[in-house]
């Protein structure tokens with residue numbers, strides 16, 4: 001990205017990685033060392049390339065700040081990411097136990113943790129007000145995540161999962177992991193939208 005150098009934060013890469021691990025403890029559930037490192041690296045890169053000083057401040061979407069805040073950090077991008085990771089893991093385990101449909105737990109958790117990572121550079125603003133920035137206006141949601149995932153050598157199936165998680169895409173999920181992330185993303189998002197009295201994704 002052209003503005004990398006101009007927006008580099010004063011903190012070090014390791015500081016950012018430490019903060020990412022703190023904010024997203026679900027990363028530790030990824031057993032494969034290489035995959036876990038890639039997830040951390042992608043989060044670190046988008047954060048470095050963004051103007052956000054604190055990752056935990058980024059709202060989940062532009063309507064999020066107006067939503068009820070009964071729980072600390074509700075409606076943030078980080079909390080939504082954690083919710084999708086946890087919901088994905090438990091949903092896949094239930095389906096495996098009751099229907100015998102197997103899944104790759106590391107891929108599923110990594111996919112859930114990365115599905116919205118490009119929002120860090122797609123949105124600009126403050127904790128109380130965000131809007132799509134230049135990249136968010138010009139590039140479809142998730143495409144930059146896919147680009148970074150490919151750069152880090154992740155599989156086409158993993159990239160597919162990110163591309164297929166959003167209704168912005170014409171591609172529907174074609175792997176079990178992608179399907180679960182799409183539904184749990186909708187579940188968490190629509191739970192928040194219903195709570196706020198807003199129109200559901202489902203509609």
Ligand SMILES: [Fe+2]
Nearest residue numbers: 080115116185
């Ligand atoms: Fe999401």
